Amino acid sequence: MIPVRTPGGHRRIRAVATASLGTLGVVLLAAGLWPGLSGAPQPPPADEASHASSPQSAPPDTAATAALAEPGRVEPVRLRIPAIEVATSRLVPLGVREDGELEVPRDYDAVGWYRGGPWPGQPGPAVMGAHVDSDTGPAVFYRLGELRPGDTITVERAEGEAPVFTVYAVQRYRKEDFATGQVYGSTGGRPELRLITCGGGFDEATQTYESNTVVYAALSGARPAP
Amino acid sequence: MLPTGTRVVAARPTNHPSPGRIRPGDLIKEGEFVATRKLAAVALTVPVCVVTAAAPAMAEQHTETLHANLQPLNESGASGTANVTVEGTHVTVDINSNGLVADAPHAQHFHIGGQNTCPTDEADTNDNGLISTPEGQPFYGDIQTSLTTEGDTSPDSGLAVDRMPTADSGGNVDYSRSFEVPQDVADSLRDGDAVIVQHGIDVNGNGEYDTEAGQSELDPALPAEATHPATCGRLTSAPDGGVAAGGGGAMDNGANTALAGFGAFLVAAAGTVLFLGRRAHANR
Numbered sequence: 238m239i240p241v242r243t244p245g246g247h248r249r250i251r252a253v254a255t256a257s258l259g260t261l262g263v264v265l266l267a268a269g270l271w272p273g274l275s276g277a278p279q280p281p282p283a284d285e286a287s288h289a290s291s292p293q294s295a296p297p298d299t300a301a302t303a304a305l306a307e308p309g310r311v312e313p314v315r316l317r318i319p320a321i322e323v324a325t326s327r328l329v330p331l332g333v334r335e336d337g338e339l340e341v342p343r344d345y346d347a348v349g350w351y352r353g354g355p356w357p358g359q360p361g362p363a364v365m366g367a368h369v370d371s372d373t374g375p376a377v378f379y380r381l382g383e384l385r386p387g388d389t390i391t392v393e394r395a396e397g398e399a400p401v402f403t404v405y406a407v408q409r410y411r412k413e414d415f416a417t418g419q420v421y422g423s424t425g426g427r428p429e430l431r432l433i434t435c436g437g438g439f440d441e442a443t444q445t446y447e448s449n450t451v452v453y454a455a456l457s458g459a460r461p462a463p
Numbered sequence: 464m465l466p467t468g469t470r471v472v473a474a475r476p477t478n479h480p481s482p483g484r485i486r487p488g489d490l491i492k493e494g495e496f497v498a499t500r501k502l503a504a505v506a507l508t509v510p511v512c513v514v515t516a517a518a519p520a521m522a523e524q525h526t527e528t529l530h531a532n533l534q535p536l537n538e539s540g541a542s543g544t545a546n547v548t549v550e551g552t553h554v555t556v557d558i559n560s561n562g563l564v565a566d567a568p569h570a571q572h573f574h575i576g577g578q579n580t581c582p583t584d585e586a587d588t589n590d591n592g593l594i595s596t597p598e599g600q601p602f603y604g605d606i607q608t609s610l611t612t613e614g615d616t617s618p619d620s621g622l623a624v625d626r627m628p629t630a631d632s633g634g635n636v637d638y639s640r641s642f643e644v645p646q647d648v649a650d651s652l653r654d655g656d657a658v659i660v661q662h663g664i665d666v667n668g669n670g671e672y673d674t675e676a677g678q679s680e681l682d683p684a685l686p687a688e689a690t691h692p693a694t695c696g697r698l699t700s701a702p703d704g705g706v707a708a709g710g711g712g713a714m715d716n717g718a719n720t721a722l723a724g725f726g727a728f729l730v731a732a733a734g735t736v737l738f739l740g741r742r743a744h745a746n747r
Contacts, residue, residue, distance in 0.1 A: 308561055309542045310532055337703035345710070353699050354530040355544040360559030360637075361530070362546075366706050370713035379713060412705050421528045421701035423546040423557040426637050435709030449705030 296405050296427060296455035303456040305358050307397040308428065313357045315393035316348050316365065318432075321380035331366060339433070341366055345376040357392040358400035358456070360426045365392075366433040369446070378434035382407065382450045390430060390454050398462050402430040402454035409436050409448045420451055428456040526550045527653045531696030533560055534581065537593050539664045539693040541634070547698055552649045556610060558638040560661060560694055563630040567672060569663040569693065570627045571638070572618075573648065576604020579656045581695035596662065596690050597680050603658040603695065607648050610659075616642050622682050624689065636661070652698060661694045 315326045331340040331349035342349040348367040355361035368376035384404050393399040410416055420431050430452075437448030531545040543560030563569055582602040586594045609620035612628055620626060628638045644652070651657050665688060666676045672689040679685040 310534070333700070333702050337700070339702035339706050341706050341708045351702065353532075354701060355532070355546075359532075359544045361544045361557070364702075366708055369709040370711065372710035373712040375713045376709075378708070410705065415705040417701065417703060418526055418528060418548070421530070422548060423555065423639070425639070426557060426559040433706050433708070435706065439709070439711040441711075444711060445707055446709045446711070449708075451705075 296424075296429065296453075303428070303458055305398060305400055305428065305456070305459055308359055309397075310356050310359060311394040311397055313350050313365075313392045314395050317391040317393070318384070318388070320385075320388040321383050323377060323380075325377060327377075339364065339366055341368060345371040348377055354421065355428070357402075357430060358394065358428055360424070360428055362421055362424050362429045362431050363392075364420065364431045364433065369434040369436065369450070378432065381432060381434045381452060382409070382436055384432075384452050389457070390432070390452075391460060392430070393460075393463070396462065398459040400428060400430075400456055401458040401460060402428075403457035404452055404454045406453040408451050408453070410451065411437070411448050412445075415449055416451070419453075424455075430454040430456075528701040529652060529655070529657075529698040530701055531659050531698045533558070533659060533661065533694035533696040535562070536582065536599075536660075536692040536695050537664050537666075539563070541661070541693045543636070543661075543694055543696075545659050545696060545698065547652065549649055549652050552643050552646055553641065554644050554649070554652065555641040556638065558610070558636065558659065558661070560630075560636045561634055563634045563636055563661070563693055564663050564665045564672070564688075565630050565632050565634045565670065567663055567665075568624040568627045568629045568689075569636055569661050570622060570624055570690065571610040571636075571659065571661040572606040572621060573608035573610070573644075573652070573698075574600075574603035574605060574658045574660050575607040575648065575651045575656055576600075577602050579604065579658060580697060581658060581660075582692075593666065593676065593687075593691055595680055595687065596660075596692060599660070599692055599695075603660060607651070607657070608644055610638065610640070612638070612640065616644070622685065622690070624685070653700075655697070655699050657698045659694075659696050659698060660692050662690050662692055664688055664691045664693045666691075 313328050315324070316328060317324045325346070325348055327344065327347040329342050329344070329347050329349050330352040331342070333353060334340055339351060340349065345368045348365055350357065351364040351366070355363045357363040357365070367378040369378050369381065370376045384407055386403075386405050386407075388404045390402045390404065391399050392402070408416070420433070432452040432454070434450050435446035435448070436450035437446055439446050527549045529547040529549070531547070533541075533543040533545060535541050539562065541560055541562035543558060545559075546557040548555045558571065560569075577600055580602050582594050582599040584594075586598045586602055588598055589595075606618045606621045609616050609618060609623065610628075611620050611623055611626040614620070614626055615623075628636045630636050648657075663672065665671070667673070672686045674686045675688075676691070677687040679687050679690040681690050
């Protein structure tokens with residue numbers, strides 16, 4: 238643009254430049270914040286529970302009869318979820334934080350298991366938790382919300398057969414509505430599994446996810462000891 | 464985009480040129496240029512997995528869920544899990560054990576007191592290689608609730624073996640019952656001060672309770688095998704609420720923080736130019 242030597246000319250150049258700069262800024266701001274424009278993958282959705290309710294579907298009939306020959310307390314050493322291409326031996330025990338919440342693994346690629354409750358394969362709800370993402374990208378449970386009833390989860394243990402669990406419900410709870418009783422409560426003696434990660438929208442203000450995704454699975458069989 | 468009126472809950476380290484301008488408690492106001500700069504600072508913060516404030520969302524009267532991992536005592540080979548919920552003074556107890564003496568009754572109780580723990584080998588004060596129920600009491604305290612299948616659940620029913628669960632032919636006990644407990648027992652349960660002990664072992668492996676290991680110190684009419692502890696586990700509170708298991712890096716706002724931040728910076732820059740220009744013009 239050729240400068241025009243009038244008092245108003247500088248103003249016009251400045252106005253055009255300002256408008257251009259501002260417009261570009263708005264476009265970039267929108268691209269960065271608008272889900273559809275960003276092109277970044279989002280964690281897959283899970284059914285949103287309207288409130289803390291029981292899972293919509295019950296454990297499959299096979300769960301009533303499935304049992305391990307050795308249902309004792311054996312440390313889990315490997316987790317396999319073929320449907321979402323998870324296969325990891327980076328398992329770590331988890332305790333409870335001072336505020337009462339379940340700890341999460343320090344490592345974004347590790348899967349934690351709650352050592353204070355039933356261990357995978359024991360009667361009751363065994364709970365495993367892992368990150369959905371780190372501050373830079375997807376983590377090990379990124380695709381957890383893709384799981385659907387019928388998908389299988391195998392937990393290999395330090396010794397003995399490996400319990401195989403079949404998914405029967407996938408729920409998403411806002412954190413204030415988390416179904417603690419459903420997740421940690423009695424299963425009537427059935428060996429079950431809960432996989433937990435973050436889900437829903439990410440709250441920029443608090444830097445946390447608004448929801449938790451919970452996968453409910455019941456023991457359906459066992460693979461022989463390796 | 465942050466809605467106007469959003470209160471900034473946490474400010475994080477940032478590379479923004481003016482990082483100090485945003486603080487917890489700041490309010491994003493509508494139409495304010497300064498708010499745009501604050502927004503830029505927000506958009507540039509580095510997402511990390513942080514403590515969620517939503518954990519104690521339950522009311523005071525919420526149901527407490529507790530777990531116990533029942534581990535073998537006296538080399539019984541038995542183990543199991545217990546799930547206890549406490550709502551006021553109403554408790555629901557689920558116990559699933561295996562490896563117990565088959566087709567035999569197994570007395571089971573909430574013990575409260577002592578160190579609120581399961582006994583170690585040091586409990587065997589008479590050094591006979593077995594931990595009797597009284598020998599374990601310095602660790603797990605006295606019987607406070609008898610986990611019977613029906614009727615009374617007070618300590619009076621501690622040795623009511625006819626109302627205690629009987630293991631099936633595979634040595635499994637699957638017990639489930641709901642009942643009321645005294646307030647102090649409910650409080651101790653909530654505080655994680657209770658231990659579940661199941662009794663009944665088979666020292667000589669003949670498949671039944673006999674007196675080869677002596678008479679019970681609790682009731683001379685019973686064999687010691689019937690009352691020696693078989694499994695033990697302390698009840699601890701299950702976690703409350705969910706987990707904070709995401710850093711936001713796979714979400715749009717996180718993945719494109721730099722893009723959004725740069726955009727916000729340009730908006731701010733444009734605003735500055737406009738503002739300075741107008742002021743310069745006004746000063747003419």
